[in-house]
Amino acid sequence: MSQRAFSLPLRTIVTKAVKPQWICRRCLATQQSSSIPSEKYSKGRTSELLSTQLPQKHLPPQVLAHVNAESLPINEQEQWERVEPHKKIVGVVVSHGKMEKTVRVRVAAQRWNERIKKHYRHDINHLVHDPNDSLTTGDVVELHRLKVSKQVEHVVARIISPFGKPVEERPPVPTPEERLAEYKAKRMVKLRRRELRIRAGEGDAEAIQKLKEMGHDPGAGAKPGVGRQDNLQQNVGKSRTPSSGAILGSQGQKLPEGVLPGGKEKVGKTNERAQRNKGKAVKSDAKFQERRREAQEKDQ
Structure with a gap:
């Protein structure tokens, strides 16, 4: 009787065994992603x-x-x-790369015309903070209100629809x-x-x-003579000397010649000042009456 022959697939004979390739540890370390631990x-x-x-x-x-x-x-x-x-803010990036970490985003809006009682499209451009430079022109993004500087009052929240490069290949949005x-x-x-x-x-x-x-x-930022003023007397509206900051005539200070306490008026007799002020008032009243009479004559 003939025995049954043991057959092997042809590919086991033809195909050569692939030797494992040796890779050094340094190369393996460079091939691993270093972003995971960070x-x-x-x-x-x-x-x-x-x-x-x-x-x-x-x-x-x-x-x-x-x-x-x-x-x-x-x-x-x-x-x-x-x-x-706040409500959801969605816009389109219209400019990037001109300012560091800042892009210009156009947000669709409407303006009411009071004369014809109708709304018209009136888009608004915002300067938006882009911390990681993740945006390009054409991206549809969502914004959050955040005052970063005097001109920049918005920050990018997420990329809704990227334009060009996929989101996975860009720096992540915080x-x-x-x-x-x-x-x-x-x-x-x-x-x-x-x-x-x-x-x-x-x-x-x-x-x-x-x-x-x-x-x-x-000692940086400290100025001589500047400190806490909790126990000092508040004198709002009164003149002070530029050197010491004290009020003229207070705390036994010697006044300059011809100056009253406060440093605004010269020393003089009260009657003389009153007569001078009275004369100014009379002249002003006379001019007013004359101009009023001329205006009435023109109307007639």
């Missing part, structure tokens, strides 16, 4: 800043308007509840939480520096040393 770090840093309470009573309402309130402290959550959200975290980070540094300056003004050697380590002059 994203994790930024998210952790953002959540940490959001949960931090700033040593100030109120935050700007525009910064709190679109933030998720669950990650905020209790005091800031109460402020968030009092903020009134979320409202990231904007609030950035505001808190800058504010904390400023408040810390202010506290150190106050302590340095009181003579604290440790605060002076910390300011020097930060690269700041402990």
Whole structure:
């Protein structure tokens, strides 16, 4: 009897075994995406800043308007509840690249014509803050109100419809939480520096040393003779000397020759001043009567 032959596929004989290619660890490290750890770090840093309470009573309402309130402290959550959200603002980018981190966005609007009682299209152009230069001309974007400078009062919230390059290939648009975290980070540094300056003004050697380590002059911004004026007498509307700032004639000061207290009028007899003022009033009244008589004659 013939035994059944054991057959192998032809491809196992023809095809050569592919040897595994050796890749060094340095090349593997360069092939891995380095954005993942930074994203994790930024998210952790953002959540940490959001949960931090700033040593100030109120935050700007525009910064709190679109933030998720669950990650905020209790005091800031109460402020968030009092903020009134604005309506949705959608526009088209009409210009980019001419200003750093700023684009021009056209928002469709209408204007009422009172004469013919009809609405006409009247588009409005806004300068919009683009923190990461993510926008190009033609993008349809959503805006949030945020006063960045004197001329820029809006910030990009998200890209609704990109034009040209996809959204995945562009720098990410910061979320409202990231904007609030950035505001808190800058504010904390400023408040810390202010506290150190106050302590340095009181003579604290440790605060002076910390300011020097930060690269700041402990006495920068201080002016001679300027300080707290809590216990000083308020004299609104009275003239002061440019040197000392005191009122003329107060606290036993010697007045210049021919000057009354306050420094406005010269010393003289009351009767003479009254007669001079009376003469001016009589002349003014005579001119008024003469002009009135001339006007009546012209009308007749």
